[in-house]
Amino acid sequence: MKILVCISHVPDTTSKINFTEGDTKFDTNGVQFVINPNDEFGLTRAMWFKEKQGASVTVVNVGGPETEPTLRKALAIGADEAIRVNTEAIDGFAVAKQLSKVIEDGGYDLVIAGRESIDYNGGMVPGMIAGLTNANFVNNCISLEVEGTNATAIREIDGGKETVTTSLPLVIGGQKGLVEESDLRIPNMRGIMMARKKPLQVVEPIATEAETSSIKFEKPAPKGAVTLVSPDNLDELVNLLHNEAKVI
């Protein structure tokens, strides 16, 4: 089985969010970038397929050279090869277009993407690549088994979960649950050394048009201080929630 894992290069959750150039660009100053958490669960599941059932695992990112350390980290975790599509990730559709080209060229059976990236939270890329490549699609996927060309998946739904069957080629939008958190791997020295020798191919983008454009960013207004209520005066809390906040 040929597996492609889509890797988004995102600011670590604890990063301070600031903007530059008249609030039009994300300020990367002092920001640590990581593999998008939802993608890390997917990558780990791909490693499981590789080790238990035999599969080749390619990781891919659409982005500039600054994303290569994130791809190298994925190689150090155990992916066989990496592809970087050399263009700025301007919107979900543009990314999906580039990834679909990689998928068509590489003939992958299973594409694992994260449910959403933690920077733009669009949740659009997995479904769009499924739509563009005509593959089956399971979103919010928390468990995946593949046998031959058949797949069984469990996905989270509002208020519960659902078991589905489908077939390859398949795209999933994965998340926590695909593997246990304790199974996530930290690259060791050997992995890091081996990653240096693994191929990281840079491919040039295909032409696309931006369907959406980011005009600018805004930050929420600073929050007022908390109103503390004594535990002995909960009538006051009920009163505030009813009369001031008007939420009960």
Added chain:
Amino acid sequence: MSVLVYTESEQGKFKKVALEVASYAKAVANQLGTTVTAVTINASDASILGNYGVDKVLNVTNEQLDAFNAKAYADVIKQAAEKEDAKVVIVSSSADSKYLAPLLAVGLHAGYATNVIEAPSSTSPFTVKRTAFTNKAFNITTINTDVKLVAVSNNSFGLVENSGSASAEDFAPAIPEFGVHVQSVDKASDKVSIADAEIVVSAGRGLKGPENWGMIEELADVLGAATACSKPVSDLGWRPHSEHVGQTGKPVAANLYIAIGISGAIQHLAGINASKVKVVINTDPEAPFFKAADYGVVGDAFEVVPALIEKLKAFKAQQ
């Protein structure tokens, strides 16, 4: 040309988010000087949609569509959009709508904006405000394509009543091959789901063990709220994973979020920042959650929660 909105239902009944997206669609239609058409799938009575600004309803009734299927539903909405020559298509941010929307965007060649929280500030160019960086910022986005697809963030626009009535029409679209087949569904049907809830009562590791959730459920019952939890709580198996909120769990955009015995780590806040009013109950006055909260009680959950339940019961009895 009209604005098309997909109004989701469950067992025939419209979800609250359906009425919210209908309200949103009406606001967009007013800006564009046009009408709103809703598409429903196996909904029993669509007349209520008129109260939220819908002018016309396309009712799809088809047993094959009893269980949600993203590809088929996306295709049905696409056919409805084409029939109506819709230039703007609106969906909610429920798990189902966010599943089908990217497929619909590809099908319609529509630029797609997610997590939108306000009516467009301009319709030419079509400009919307959406949340980004797990609610730590907003992004102003324009959609450049002829057809636009907008996913409205739950509980962001609210319900806006419009006295009107909708005309109804049966619509029988072609149904594509499914590709993905549902085998079984495991869902607590008697409970308010986190996505639909206006009030969410959430508890963390401060509750000490699963045996102490009775009072959390009782508080949720009194308020008609959904229950939720922090990540360690679901990791420890005290509560189901479907209740885990936060960056790696579910997003919550409730009107009121009550956090009990939750420290307020940044990954937890990432999932609940979009909630409007936050109340924190915690023994530790230094808990980071107090910085994000609107109202706080520094106190022991085991004393505060039962007392709060009594106060709320008395308050509800007076209403």
